[in-house]
Amino acid sequence: MTTTDPMPTLTETLTRLRAAQKGHARGAPAYSVYVNRRIGRVLAAIGYRLGLTPNQVTMVSAAHTFAGIVLLATMPPSWWSGIVVAALLVLGYAWDSADGQVARLRGGGSVAGEWLDHFVDAIKIATLHLAVLIGLFRFGDLDEPVLLLPIGYSIVATVTFFGMILNDLLKGARGVASTHARGGGTLGRSLLLVPTDFGLLCLVFLLWGAPPAFLTVYAALFAANTLFLCAASVKWFREMRRVG
Template sequence: MVVDAYRQLARAQKGHARGAPAYSVYVNRRLGRVLAALAFRLGLTPNQVSIISAVHSFAAIGLIAFAPVTVPLGLLIALLLVLGYAWDSADGQVARLRGGGSPQGEWLDHFIDTLKIASLHLAVLIGLYRVLPESPALLLIPIVFSIVASTTFSGMLLNDLLKGKHAVASTHERGGGTLRRSLVLLPTDFGLVCLVFLLWGWTPGFLVAYSALCAAAVLFLALAAVKWFREIGRLGDPA
């Protein structure tokens, strides 16, 4: 039953990753657990769950780019993004219920994430251009956000790859996170990016909130890049 699968997942949960912000840990993982239990009951594979996540996310991205900018559509976009993010959490949990994932499934998950991150802010660029054609300076915000988000995600993957080659715990190693760290990292949470589209139909409010998240992402990448560079530099040091 769905309830049994949910309880099994709850018992199997490990500590969250050291670099995981609060929404991802305390909201998205739990939403994903519910969806994973349902998917397991329906006999869905982890790859099928990843595709469901992609359908939700890219439906939202299409609406951002091409649909009218209204309050009801903003609510729908936010809902689709939140569900897409939750299904993204569910695919790994389904794999755990089925006895483990596969390299192919991990590749598909990262491939979809990369495409989603690269596309989302470019869709915002198109959407804002349609409602603010005479404010080209504001269009720099989603451009910067797209560059920063893509670079951050690629940097995290590269860090994990290089640390794995040297048998060093990665940024996403389970069990190292704390509540305080998760709250500090909250402004960088993709979940907040999903929720900011609740304001999509109110362009001034959206711009303020979206710009704040962009600034937080820029600051995080600037600080993280220095930290990552030093950590990778120590990989070649003698034990």
């Protein structure tokens, strides 16, 4: 589109995005594929019509996400604070999906933009569970072993993210297809991996005002993510041996 071309309507922009949509990564969990991407598509169309760059969209995502994380650490758990935190995290995740879609509408992204996107993701993953820890410590009358849950979850989430990024980096350096190469995947696989979906974790904070219910679901997700990391690490190591 040139500077003299009229701005496409929201409907036209959404149609362009659907046509240019890449296949989802193999192993992408269901919420990310069937819910978050679609919300992100609408936000991308809105951001594009507002003239936002992909990097600006990334920063909008960061603003929503980190506002939710700060609330977790500073506000006493309640139903209303849980709803606000969940809404902010869900919107932050959706805007995170939108930045790449805006880049495609504008003709392609940049290495700097990809770096910024991953850098913000790394901060989010490293701080979210620590905010849960702070919130539980400050406002919850809990036994000390319970506080080990967010510490363990933070370790698992950080190591998983690093492992995925490292896999793609090492494979890309050797001309091998990414572990998460796009090209679709089965619905069954996507549903099976729902417990590892960051979007599902965002929704769990709707229970923030009911600590026993929150901790039960949170612990279940932690266990599922730990099992996933254990299984994935074996698979990734075998892939690296083949690459080597």
